[in-house]
Amino acid sequence: MNSMQRVLTTMSFNEPDRVPLFLFTGLQGARELDLSIEEYFSRSDYVVEGQMRLLKKYRGDCISCSFYAAIELEAWGGDVIFQPDCPPNAGPAIIRRPEDIDRLQAPHVSDSPVLLRVLETIQTLKARVGDTVPIVGTAISPFSLPVMQMGFDHYLELIYEQPDRLAKLMRINEDFCVEWANAQLTAGATAIGYADPVSSVTVIPRELYLKTGQQVAKRTIARINGSTATHLASGRSLPIIDDIAATGTAGLGVSALEDLATLKTAARGKLTLIGNLNGVEMRRWTVQQAEQAVKCAIAKAGRGGGFILSDNHGEIPWQVPDEILLAIVDACERWGNYPLDWIE
């Protein structure tokens, strides 16, 4: 099987030849090309070259074409702060007072040089790999984007205290998210990672999610012309797994803070789980610990398909050594072959 066949098989809840592996090494492409993170993301051809080298080196089953989360804020007129050893951060809020929402206008993808750079990257990668490897695009959910648009504290206050303005902001963000996700699919992305950390029960209670984030996700995902996988960026999901499945999404990135076997039982036949290797601890793993962690994850969630081995955040930290990433790949290839008869 090639990577595309492997991923599609597991996502239809069947067992492929082996457990697919998604290593979200977006930043590490810069290291491969000996560039700073800022330089690396400044040109489409750099990212294409970096991702192609990483695909060969780590033998993963997808190409991640998300540049960095703050790129969406950049499209809205915000600033991005680059540092040498970590993901780019969003600069100051573009919504400084709730009243700014009343005059807010979303950018168009076709007018945004940074988003067009992502689309160019997807197109070139698609030309290189065709239908053999899934290309995963990313769109930040309309419900989670305001964390960057207005700051987390002010956004939580808006959610609780100004439902009408929240609804207005969601309408604007939903249109943008749909346009952005569909542009990536048109460019050649196989699926969209719907990044929605605010919907996690780590951030808001389930009752509030059902009234807010879930409604937004249902409306938005219905208008995206392809498959989505929801990612809560390390946030917990167990109490809302059925609710997330009801949004129409096909996959779910799950947290290392929850038991993978319990998650698998809850998601079986409804969602493909993506996770949940601990990206923070990974930095100081030994090769043996990496192998053990991979074995443990496969043993808990591999059977029956519906599982993609990955980290739990959707982004491997810059500080994780190459040796450990390669140990994860080796362990997946050694212990992930179906049927998983070695599991008692």
Next chain:
Amino acid sequence: MQNSVQSFCNALESLDRIQVEVLFQQALSGGSAIEVVEQLVVPALEQIGLRWNEGHIALSQIYMSGKLCEELVDRVLPPCDPDRKLQPRQAIVVLNDYHMLGKRIVYSVMRASGFELFDYGRMDVAELVERIIRDQIRILLISVLMLPSALKIRELRNALNARGIQLKILVGGAPFQFDPQLWQEVEADAMGLSAADAVAIVQRWAGEMT
């Protein structure tokens, strides 16, 4: 008081502002402001912190309840009130990172618990060292979200050691939750999983220092 704490806690978790206000005023009619802080607000925030640590309540509830309590306590115990626990001198900062919510929560809960502390906002190591020296800080609370920012704490400790500065460092944030050994690796003195943990740890240190 136990029943009042539970009712206050329930009202805070559900963000029932009216009930929170009623219970707070009832408590004030039977005790001084600092007694109400210590016997009602702090135990309620401790309980909420415990429920956060156990995964029963969400960050949004922690944030909104802490902010609400901070507003209540500010009304009856203004920043200059002698009953505020000003000593030892302490500050809170987001190191290197640009994610401010964790600091905002801990700052609110600390102030709602009667503490007064400097809010340094976001700083790099060099700037922070100078402020610590200038303000004669003895307890520093550091909030981070990203792993690279957590690793900068050791850089801070080394810079402070090089200047002969001794102070207690309390750290918190997602990297420490995902890697329970990390706080020791970066040479912090303690790690808190919640704002209520921060209050308990600072209270203990303050007792040891006076």
